[in-house]
Amino acid sequence: MNVTSSTALSGMSAAQSKLNASAHNIANLSTQGFTRQEVLQSTASGNGTQTSLRSSPAGVGNDLEADLIQQLQSALTYQANVSVLKTNNQVMGTLINIKA
Secondary structure: OOOOHHHHHHHHHHHHHHHHHHHHHHHOOOOOOOOOEEEEEEEOOOOOOEEEEEEEEOOOOOOHHHHHHHHHHHHHHHHHHHHHHHHHHHHHHHHHHHHH
């Protein structure tokens, strides 16, 4: 797998993690004693990105607007990385055809 594919796949995974966390927060909005989840994103060694999940600090309450925005942003980020992956595959296919 080349660097572009690896980076796009890690971006898709990060977007999925953020989408899952925001969905969890929305689903548990009315749950007594609920603690929000946050996804921390950082650069992975080599290339791409990595994520970790943590509970929000005490006192951080519900934030429906932020969770809805996070869902939209995550969906668009996922789609953008899918486009990068598809384009990379097309380019690699073209290069293979040229060499053949």
